[in-house]
Amino acid sequence: VVPSDIEAHKALDDNERYKVVWTVLNALRAHDDRFNATVNKIELNKKKPGQILVGRPEVSFENGKPVTSSGDENRKGQEIAEQLSLQFQELQSVIFARMVQKVGDRRYWEQWAKNVAEIAERQIERINHLIKESEKHKKAFESFLVGLQKNINPSITQQEAVEMLSQHTITKPVFEALFEDYSFVKNNPISISMQKMLNLLEANAVEKDTETLDKFYESVRKRASDIDNAEGKQRIIIELYDKFFKTAFPKMVERLGIVYTPVEIVDFIINSVDHILKKEFGRSISDENVHILDPFTGTGTFITRLLQSGLIPKKDLQRKYQHEIHANEIVLLAYYIAAVNIENAFHDAFGSKEYQAFDGICLTDTFQLGETDESESFLSEIFPQNSERVLKQKKAPLRIIMGNPPYSVGQKSVNDDAQNQNYNKLNIRIGQTYVRESSANLKNSLYDSYIKAFRWSSDRLDKNGGVICFVSNGAWIDGNAQDGFRKCLEDEFTAIYVFNLRGNQRTSGELSRKEGGKIFGSGSRTPIAITLLVKKPKQSKKKGEIFYHDIGDYLSREEKLHIITKFNFVGNSSINWKVLNPNEHGDWIHQRSSKFDTFICIGDKDATEIKQLFNPFYSRGLSSSRDAWVYNSSNKKLHKNIESSIFFYNEQRVNYHKKLKKDIDIIKHLDRDLGKIVWTDTLIRDVGKNIEYKIQKFRTISLYRPFFKQYLYNDKLLIHRTYQIPKLFPNEGIKNIVICISGVGSNKPFSSVITNIIPCLDTLEKTQCFPLYYYEKREKQNPSLFDAADDNSEYVRRDGISDFILDNAQKIYGKRVSKEDIFYYVYGFLHAPKYRETFANDLKKMLPRLPLVDEPRDFWKFSKAGRELAD
Known part of the structure; x- marks a missing residue:
């Protein structure tokens, strides 16, 4: 019996009260295959099974007395009966649904x-x-x-x-x-x-x-x-x-x-x-x-x-x-x-x-x-x-291309053996368009499968125009590397509709909660967007009009799907389309500030000018690609892991050269068990060259995560990418301090820490390290008069802070300003809440740029704050 004053789904949530019902039904299912099949088909059929009846009383009640459901003499009773009938219909649907959940067998x-x-x-x-x-x-x-x-x-x-x-x-x-x-x-x-x-x-x-x-x-x-x-x-x-x-x-x-x-x-x-076909083409x-x-x-x-x-x-x-x-x-x-x-x-x-x-x-x-x-x-x-x-x-002659393109960017490691196929002509077209128009340094993501889908479809549409509509990874909307992709969409299409469904679960904390539910459930952690592109034969070189709608914050997957169902199509007047006006950087949303460009860049390795705070010897954090082996909180366990890893590598190397040394495709013949080793291109190359690995005494302390140190086996043979770290920390006897900041394109808010030990690439997200000093091997002949020798005479110490910024700072604040003062000024300024808040979009999309403050007292305040934070 389900009380009439309680909503059906809430009543049936009372597991104890209705436990006996589900127990009896499960017993019937166990002994009757026909009943089992009937239950499992309930949710699939439009017509509900006649073998299962959900009953209700033929009369309704008011004040404890029966009321007929028809007759002119008691209109109120008739209304009550009708309401009960409607409630029963809802109850019947809920009971059938709950029966599938409680009795149906998906196991x-x-x-x-x-x-x-x-x-x-x-x-x-x-x-x-x-x-x-x-x-x-x-x-x-x-x-x-x-x-x-x-x-x-x-x-x-x-x-x-x-x-x-x-x-x-x-x-x-x-x-x-x-x-x-x-x-x-x-x-x-x-x-x-x-x-x-x-x-x-x-x-x-x-x-x-x-x-x-x-x-x-x-x-x-x-x-x-x-x-x-x-x-x-x-x-x-x-x-x-x-x-x-x-x-x-x-x-x-x-x-x-x-x-x-x-x-x-x-x-x-x-x-x-x-x-859109009707609106734009009359078809x-x-x-x-x-x-x-x-x-x-x-x-x-x-x-x-x-x-x-x-x-x-x-x-x-x-x-x-x-x-x-x-x-x-x-x-x-x-x-x-x-x-x-x-x-x-x-x-x-x-x-x-x-x-x-x-x-x-x-x-x-x-x-x-x-x-x-x-x-x-x-x-x-x-x-x-x-x-x-x-x-x-x-x-x-294709006029409509629509669907859900693949999201994969290729394998995470060679062990996976899941690399995407290479398409030479398609890649050339991407290079001629999206890559050429991009100002980003790292452009690999422009060859992701879903980006390829846009390029292929754009070229495949009929010459008389048409419509492309994909639901895809939505990272392109605001991604750094996709600036060229966005610019090309403007150039190639007359109208662009972007419905941002959010759901980026590569974020964390409050930001992740704001992104809301994942449209594809466990199928994807990336943000998702519906993109509709209209291509008409152009009479002018006018850029395409961009219509953008953000589904909103803190919405569950179900709420998002309900909104989509309610809207039904892009032409619904209840969709609040925002017309976007991209800036010169190709930003569509979260646009960068023009004021930020007037500041001095923290560093630029490709710069032709010298107007930067640091010399171009900054570095990404150490990227091992095999953290489970080369990092550990226990020195003893670290030694054991390295020992087994090197033994396994040498075993695979010997086996390969004994049996299959003529086969060029080495990886096919290696054991790709991720529990034993992670194969990267450098390790595979060394197998081919028959290079034997030996365990070394390269142990040091590393900043693995903010305020969390671990032992590190710092051997370049087992470290996938060292970047410029060997110039910042050549050996354990040489001291240094580096400012670590979030890298470009981070999914998390900008952050900065300072350390005097080797940082990991994931200390912060995509960590970039700006040093007080960097070191170069001393040339035995022709030493420079200006070389600053460290205690270890094998290396020459050079300043991380540029001469350009020292000259400018001394002109404003006086000759007593040193490069070390500027180093701590930078660290202090990077922690200024107003700076981080005002330029949050800029700090996400490019390396920091900083001003030299007008007043000397403000400079010294920031420098002092930086020193105190470092301590």
Whole structure:
């Protein structure tokens, strides 16, 4: 019994009161497979099951007396009955939802994912063995691999091809179980080609694995049977896809940045594209010859929702489906799922009983399409139909490109073996545009996958213009390295809409809370934005108009999705679009101050002038890439870690040169267990050169984090990047002091600390170190008259503070000012709250610039404060 005066979801939260209900239902489920299947289908079907009844009284009550729900003599009683009826409808929905939560069993799916990972591993080993041992299998596989390389990407490896075969073997019966009405497996061109290859291998299946998978397939069949709508089946497919990939192929998930796009965002994008097409071009998304491409279709959500949206009238649906809608996918399983989702959605919307394959989907690498000339043939004997589809798409005049591009920036270390593919022509285009227009020093992020997606799409749109709309990593909106990207968007497009969904979880504390929930959940920690670009043939060189909307602070993921649903499309008048006017730096938001430019830069290694506070020998903090080995709070544990790390390196080096020294690709033959070592390019190079490592006595103390010291094994062989640190701290006997500040592009507020020991790159975020002194090895001949010899005669000490700033300071404050006074003045000034607050945007995007204050007394106050802070 649920009290009528309590909200349904709150009442059912009383676990103790309703515990017996869930216990009884779980007992029934354990003994009745049909009831189990019914419960697990509740959330998938529009029509609720007739076998489960949620009852209510036929009469309502007022003041303890029954009141009929009809009759003119008691109007008030009728109203009460109607209200109870409405409350009951809500209660019924909540009970069904809670039943799935309390009684439905998702754990089996999780367990299946783990089983699949193990079975996939065994299948991969078995296929590799067959290819190696059987000449017949080897020859067939070589043709198969060439076909994949022609259709997808020339860099497809044998291992990746074998993984695809494993995916196909495991998932083929899933689709047959889900779609019994028509055989996707027998009609899809890629599936047909895969099956031909696998027909050679099926006789070698392991009985135990087959038995395990058969149980799972039966589970899918039970859950999928009698589902009354396309969306329900799609939810099952996506659930399987999500669990399968994260467990069975985690490196592929990381390399390709695989995340599932919430339908709220997909619908917003589809509706926005249709609105802009009408507004800017006088066309509709359903018009003839308006070709649409989802270049990174994943599980096909964008095309599926488009077919279900009602934006394409039924009279146009067949034409759009057969000729004008295109989709690409590089991952085999995702391609299969996208194809069946799209085909199922079409049959549902069109009402066709006859199976019609979706010929617009290609198994291919979208970026690779721009690498081949029209004269180069995609045709392959192994995948003939897919090749024809690719060629057809390449000729299509694309007016709409929309989707969710991959987010990956490549592998974190060589151990991951998840490096992104290189695209020469696309990279050249990025260099000619985004990179050339950027003033940033570090521009690697301009080659991130999602930036490549913008460049490829901008070049691929039809000459008569069109619309691009992506939901992507939103770091570009305010990123330092993306200034050139932003400038190019202004130049290449007539209108730009940016809906910033925030969610940057690379921040911390209050800043992280303000960013709010992550739109993609655990799939991404980056900020997210919806970007819509309008490209019209320009009559003038006028820059594009930029419309910007920030979703707001402290919003949960659910609140953000609710706002997106409410807005529905970019043309909604309730969206408060702000028109942006970029400054000369290419800042769109959080713009830098023009006053900041008038100050003196703290340091600039590329400067042609000498107007800087420090000489150009400042440095980033030490970057080891293997902190777990070279840092430790215990000197004894540090020694043990270094000993095991060096032993493992030497063991791998010896093994490589004994067996495979002629193979150029060294990393393939190394043990990439992250628990033993982190392989970087320097270590791999030394393996190739057969350089033996020996444990040394290079131990010192380092500032690992603010106010947290650790022992450091300071050997350049095991330190990935030392930068200029050896010039600041040449050895333990030489003393120095350095000001450490947050580096450019930090996600955290500007900060500064001072230290007399070696700082780590992560002491602060992207730490930059400005020294009181730097040291150079003394030349044995021709010593300078001005060399300041340290106690250690091997090195010459030089001043970190420039002569330029000393001369200027002495002119204003008097000759008694020393470089040390200026050093502490800088440190004191960097802590001034007003300075940090006023120039917060500048300090995030560039190295500090400081003024020399007008009054001598103020200079000495800051210098004194700096000394006191240092102490």
